[in-house]
């Protein structure tokens with residue numbers, strides 16, 4: 540499962556990490572992977588929210604088909620002993636099964652009935668931190684039952700204990716950086732950096748820091764979990780983290796600016812927690828006084844766009860001042876700006892060369908690319 544708009548970039552990332560038969564879908568990517576690659580994806584992929592493993596696909600026309608199909612879908616004796624808790628999430632629909640909540644309930648009933656018959660006892664349903672997290676998807680006359688290998692959403696890297704104003708999710712930020720093609724060799728600046736997510740993800744990407752190292756995943760509680768293979772993949776993921784940029788040159792400057800001193804302080808704390816505090820410099824101050832490092836480089840930013848914070852008139856002035864500043868001080872740089880409001884991005888008075896649709900927390904946005912002249 541991926542942030543909408545990042546399906547292609549997500550597919551490319553999975554291929555690079557060893558997934559096969561990769562096919563972008565809507566908000567997701569279908570792929571095949573052996574156990575080693577599936578572990579590697581958990582440790583190293585930056586873009587997905589979650590990684591699911593399909594247990595079974597079966598034709599499904601009715602509630603009874605769903606009930607019977609779920610009972611036959613896996614060796615439940617191994618996957619779900621009664622002392623393990625579980626939860627079921629459902630998406631999609633079929634005639635007679637149009638409510639996700641109801642379909643999930645049908646899966647739960649099929650499983651606990653099966654357990655009662657087998658053991659005379661049943662698992663409890665646990666919404667937070669269950670031992671087994673199942674996902675049902677209905678559509679096209681079929682039911683797909685999967686297990687979630689991730690547990691907690693993969694975007695929660697663990698470095699952002701505190702929140703700025705309207706922070707980007709870490710996996711979306713990583714995907715946006717990937718779309719810019721920035722490679723760590725030229726400066727990167729975010730003059731409205733908030734809690735620093737774009738810059739921190741960029742630094743981690745350039746340094747090859749594996750986002751999943753040191754985290755716990757749901758797949759570690761699966762019956763066929765291979766601890767030795769996991770250990771090997773974890774060691775390989777740690778090796779993929781050189782102290783400097785791979786070409787042997789140090790990382791180019793990564794600089795952020797933030798008006799609110801408390802939010803700037805959070806950004807510094809987040810960068811330190813992510814282990815990139817040395818590489819990411821966060822200044823406190825207004826973007827209008829921003830002095831970029833020697834360039835050309837890449838400016839990325841996610842200015843407020845009024846849906847959640849800020850008022851429109853003041854924001855138009857902010858965008859207009861940002862456009863003026865960039866033209867004055869960053870000529871020859873690239874600008875990538877996340878826009879949730881075309882009226883505001885118009886106030887930049889610059890012409891975008893690319894407009895990539897993405898969704899940020901349900902808000903339809905564009906990741907706009909400009910060459911600053």
Ligand SMILES: C[S@@+](CC[C@H](N)C(=O)[O-])C[C@H]1O[C@@H](n2cnc3c(N)ncnc32)[C@H](O)[C@@H]1O
Nearest residue numbers: 703706707731733734735736798825826841843
């Ligand atoms: C939408 S948030 C950025 C969120 C950020 N991408 C993150 O992930 O945390 C926009 C930020 O711009 C900051 N800001 C607003 N006006 C500013 C100005 N004139 N100069 C610098 N920063 C400003 C706000 O304080 C806010 O933190």
